[in-house]
Amino acid sequence: xxxxxxxxxxxxxxxxxxxxxxxxxxxxxxxxxxxxxxxxxxxxxxxxxxxxxxxxxxxxxxxxxxxxxxxxxxxxxxxxxxxxxxxxxxxxxxxxxxxxxxxxxxxxxxxxxxxxxxxxxxxxxxxxxxxxxxxxxxxxxxxxxxxxxxxxxxxxxxxxxxxxxxxx
Amino acid sequence: xxxxxxxxxxxxxxxxxxxxxxxxxxxxxxxxxxxxxxxxxxxxxxxxxxxxxxxxxxxxxxxxxxxxxxxxxxxxxxxxxxxxxxxxxxxxxxxxxxxxxxxxxxxxxxxxxxxxxxxxxxxxxxxxxxxxxxxxxxxxxxxxxxxxxxxxxxxxxxxxxxxxxxxx
DNA sequence: CTCCTAAACGTTACATGATAACAATGCAAG
DNA sequence: CTTGCATTGTTATCATGTAACGTTTAGGAG
Ligand SMILES: [Zn+2]
Ligand SMILES: [Zn+2]
Ligand SMILES: [Zn+2]
Ligand SMILES: [Zn+2]
Numbered sequence: 001x002x003x004x005x006x007x008x009x010x011x012x013x014x015x016x017x018x019x020x021x022x023x024x025x026x027x028x029x030x031x032x033x034x035x036x037x038x039x040x041x042x043x044x045x046x047x048x049x050x051x052x053x054x055x056x057x058x059x060x061x062x063x064x065x066x067x068x069x070x071x072x073x074x075x076x077x078x079x080x081x082x083x084x085x086x087x088x089x090x091x092x093x094x095x096x097x098x099x100x101x102x103x104x105x106x107x108x109x110x111x112x113x114x115x116x117x118x119x120x121x122x123x124x125x126x127x128x129x130x131x132x133x134x135x136x137x138x139x140x141x142x143x144x145x146x147x148x149x150x151x152x153x154x155x156x157x158x159x160x161x162x163x164x165x166x167x168x
Numbered sequence: 169x170x171x172x173x174x175x176x177x178x179x180x181x182x183x184x185x186x187x188x189x190x191x192x193x194x195x196x197x198x199x200x201x202x203x204x205x206x207x208x209x210x211x212x213x214x215x216x217x218x219x220x221x222x223x224x225x226x227x228x229x230x231x232x233x234x235x236x237x238x239x240x241x242x243x244x245x246x247x248x249x250x251x252x253x254x255x256x257x258x259x260x261x262x263x264x265x266x267x268x269x270x271x272x273x274x275x276x277x278x279x280x281x282x283x284x285x286x287x288x289x290x291x292x293x294x295x296x297x298x299x300x301x302x303x304x305x306x307x308x309x310x311x312x313x314x315x316x317x318x319x320x321x322x323x324x325x326x327x328x329x330x331x332x333x334x335x336x
Numbered sequence: 337c338t339c340c341t342a343a344a345c346g347t348t349a350c351a352t353g354a355t356a357a358c359a360a361t362g363c364a365a366g
Numbered sequence: 367c368t369t370g371c372a373t374t375g376t377t378a379t380c381a382t383g384t385a386a387c388g389t390t391t392a393g394g395a396g
Contacts, residue, residue, distance in 0.1 A: 017312055017314050017315065021315070049373075051373095067352085083376060084355080085354090085356095085374090085375080086374075086375075088355075089374080104272035105272055105321055107352085107354095107382095123308070125315050128318070138310070139309070140322065141307070142304070142306070143324065144185055144304070145329075146329030146332070147185065147189070147327070147328055149325075149326040150296070150325055150327070151325045152322075152324045152325075153272065153323040153325075154320075154321070154323075155320070156319070156320045157318055157319045157321075158316045158317040159315070159316045160314070160315055161315065164314070164316050215344080219344095219345085235382080236382070249345085249346080250347095251346065251347060251348085252382085252383070252384080253345085253383090254345075254346075254347095257344080257345080275383095
């Protein structure tokens with residue numbers, strides 16, 4: 001459990017599908033991510049306020065992205081806020097602090113499963129069958145000399161192993 | 169001129185910046201892309217109608233992406249249409265036929281400089297300094313076995329060589 | 337050439353996604 | 367305590383994208 005998922009995926013890319021596409025102990029999955037978020041914030045001084053913490057928990061419920069307004073609906077139902085900026089600010093905080101990522105193709109957000117694994121240039125595998133999204137590590141090959149890359153967006157849409165097998 | 173830019177960039181990635189980031193004969197750049205678009209459409213039976221052709225020309229004016237409403241403003245000024253669906257339909261046609269691409273990070277569209285170079289899984293280098301975008305070829309490494317990739321979005325934001333050198 | 341059909345176009349209305357701006361509140365350092 | 371700054375609450379508005387439906391047009395069948 002000490003190995004990064006994105007690294008282990010690299011090491012034996014041929015064997016194991018990412019955790020998000022497999023049945024797994026999701027409770028400990030969530031607990032680990034929350035734990036990591038807490039310690040990251042404690043370390044950096046970032047304030048994981050109630051709304052921010054709750055949004056992270058909501059995002060962590062499934063390995064699938066949620067739109068800002070989906071998150072907002074949840075917050076509203078729980079009395080934590082009803083106006084767009086509430087959701088966007090919390091999501092912005094999480095993204096800025098590496099606790100969540102934005103999926104550009106979907107205009108949606110997903111919790112980072114391993115926020116303490118630093119320096120990750122994340123790539124996302126988006127299954128159009130089940131809607132799950134797995135975060136893996138990607139390095140772009142062949143960037144021309146002279147272009148200084150600051151941020152990358154790498155997203156692949158397709159079918160996960162389970163959805164490929166399933167009878168349509 | 170027979171070599172694909174995206175291939176040549178791969179072959180000597182260390183030497184030449186992509187054309188979009190260099191001064192070049194842009195008129196012939198445009199002429200080539202229009203030529204390629206014409207023959208692709210002739211071949212496939214797709215109809216490059218006046219609005220569609222004009223939108224492609226507009227996108228080709230610079231190696232930079234334009235939002236749908238920017239394009240629409242141009243069309244409106246020329247009396248070619250004033251309602252969003254006009255722009256979105258033309259852009260959709262161009263994207264579907266490989267004559268333009270959508271840049272997800274920017275909610276914007278850019279003309280494909282080499283639409284006849286087939287099978288391209290394009291990647292985009294986005295310069296935040298000058299706003300130019302270069303299209304290069306990218307293959308994603310290390311996709312886990314079992315995930316069937318259908319479409320990719322690969323975008324890198326940063327600074328092109330010229331903008332890195334320029335004194336802020 | 338005429339008729340027919342499918343594609344393209346024009347327009348209305350709406351859905352969805354995101355942010356600017358400012359007032360009110362909480363909170364911690366000095 | 368008080369002063370400053372981050373956070374929150376709220377309003378209003380902007381930006382992006384699409385469903386739906388009627389009309390026009392191009393181009394092939396007869
Ligand atoms: Zn899980
Ligand atoms: Zn799936
Ligand atoms: Zn050019
Ligand atoms: Zn530049």
